[in-house]
Amino acid sequence: MRVFIAGVDGYLGWSLAMYLARRGHEVGGCDLYLRRDWVAEMGSQSATPIKRMTDRLEAFKDNFGRNLEFKKGDLCDYNFVLNSFKAFQPEAIVHLGEMPSAPYSMMDVDHCRFTMVNNLMGTLNILYAMKETCRDAQLVKLGTMGEYGTPNLDIPEGYFTIEYRGRTDTLPFPRQANSWYHQTKVHDSNNVMMACRLWGLRSTDIMQGVVFGTRIDEMGDDERLVTRFDFDQCFGTAINRYCAEAVIGHPLSPYGLGHQLRGFLPLRDSMQCMTLAIEHPPKEGECRVFNQFEEVYDLSELAQKVKKVAGTLGLNVEVKNVENPRKEQEKHYYNPDHKHLLDLGYKPSHDIETEMKVMLTDLLRYKDRIEARREALVPDIRWDGTRRRVAFLDQKA
Ligand SMILES: NC(=O)c1ccc[n+]([C@@H]2O[C@H](COP(=O)([O-])OP(=O)(O)OC[C@H]3O[C@@H](n4cnc5c(N)ncnc54)[C@H](O)[C@@H]3O)[C@@H](O)[C@H]2O)c1
Known part of the structure; x- marks a missing residue:
């Protein structure tokens, strides 16, 4: 199949370009290298x-x-x-070619407008x-699982059937984003849904969970093929940050x-799931929604798992919990469905601790690069629009 990846440098x-090529697909793509600039803007x-794109293409x-x-260019240029x-x-x-960070979008009016x-x-x-x-x-x-927010209800895959005043219909499940970035995904979902309805386009809107990992098998040992981290x-994002913190001895x-x-x-499962969606397209006019994640975890439970796996590596x-710079529920009900991809044949690859061990082992090789940007680990962008570094909770006055 001929697959075009918007945001192929991310x-x-x-990773997806390599995963698809290994399975015999023809891959094209574009990027404007914005992610490289955004991370530099964050001092990281x-x-x-x-590698540079020319070296990546050669590899x-x-x-x-x-x-x-590959074509270099801006998706905002029609x-x-x-x-x-x-x-x-x-x-x-x-x-995939969007600005993907909630804190970046919450920084100030310029970053919010840019993201929108x-x-x-x-x-x-x-x-x-x-x-x-x-x-x-x-x-x-x-899209992202963050589009749904954390309602006190089970979360279906995109749509639910509801009865109201004696009538019944199947409608989009309400989205309640908690950042301007997540809000762009909600708007996108509505726009994609309408284009399918009006023009007969076919789409899979993937509500993806948080991805973690340093590698997929297709990268092999060629350092020119590594993806960013x-x-x-x-x-x-959570597990990636915990693993980076662990290798430099910073508290999780x-x-x-x-x-x-x-x-x-894991990154390798994200590839597997997107490929399943690509290889099993929806019908004309259909806008289907997949919730794409392997398992729901509590963020502290994950930190304890990283600590445990890091211990096995010495x-x-x-x-150490820090002040929450975000405005979000810290204890809540959460029970999203994720059946559609399993029905298409999704098989989770490794258990989470095995994947964490691979990550920590990879990151130990790049410890100096993380150490050199240690300051960038500490959040200071707050949801109230101010910039103040968060403190460890046990040190807060
Ligand atoms: N990584 C995750 O954990 C995760 C979770 C849920 C959803 N997602 C979504 O998946 C997608 C890809 O995520 P990622 O982690 O690979 O992000 P990424 O920032 O690494 O990749 C996005 C790429 O798109 C490019 N891009 C952005 N705007 C562009 C434009 N106007 N023109 C051309 N190129 C542009 C960037 O330069 C970047 O290389 C995003 O839409 C993100 O919201 C990611």
Whole structure:
């Protein structure tokens, strides 16, 4: 299949390109290298030393025996998107090309506006360019489990059937985002749903849990193929940050009470799930929703698991909760469905502790790169719009 990855230079995008190539798909993609700039803006760097795109493309050809048809450009530029699709003629488009950080979007009005414009315009351009050039292609659009928020109800996969005043209908399940970034995903979901309804496009809207991991098997031992791995307050996510903290002896730092519940999945499973969606497209006009995660975990429980696995590698780390810079429920009900991908054949790869051991072993090689940006680990972006470094809870006056 011909698969175009929007955002192919990113954490998931670069991994997916290799995963698909290994399975015989033709891969194309675009990026504007924005993630590299955002992480630098946060005073940080990828723990893994990622290569420039020219070196990545050469390594791709050497390892997979085919070219990745790459174009540098902005998804917010409609002509760029249109011409990319005309040239590549995709059968599937995987849209990963958005600004993916909640704290980055909450920093101030400029970062909020940038996130809204970048994410919403890019998606609208993709929808219009699909309508013009490849109406039968499938869109695999990355959303997030964070779109649903934490309602005191079970969370279905996108839609639920509800009875109200004696009438019954199947409707989108309410979304209640808790950051401007998550809100862009909610708006995107509505826009994608409407494009499917009005124009007959087909889409899989993936509500993805938090991804963790340093590698997929396709990277092998070629260092030019490593994907990025961020640990700073904006672009590092829970388990990835805990593992980075562990290798430099920084306390693992759950936010607040630390009993927030979230769905997680390893990088290799994220690849498996997106590929299942790509290879089993929806019907014309269908906008289906998959909740994509392996298991729900409590954030403190995860920190304890990282501590335990780090101990087996001789790393002695402690868990110390910090003030929560976010506004979110710290203890809540959470029971989302995740059946659709299992029905398509999703098989979770490793148990979580095995994956953590792989991560910690990989990260120990890059310990100096994390140590050099230690300051970037400590959050100071708060949901009330101020910037103040968080304190450990046991040190708070
Ligand atoms: N990583 C996770 O844990 C996770 C969880 C849930 C959802 N997601 C979603 O999956 C997608 C990919 O996530 P990721 O972790 O790989 O993020 P990433 O930032 O590493 O990748 C996104 C890529 O898109 C590019 N991009 C952004 N805006 C662009 C534009 N206007 N034009 C061209 N390129 C642009 C960036 O430069 C970057 O390389 C995002 O939409 C994210 O919201 C990720």
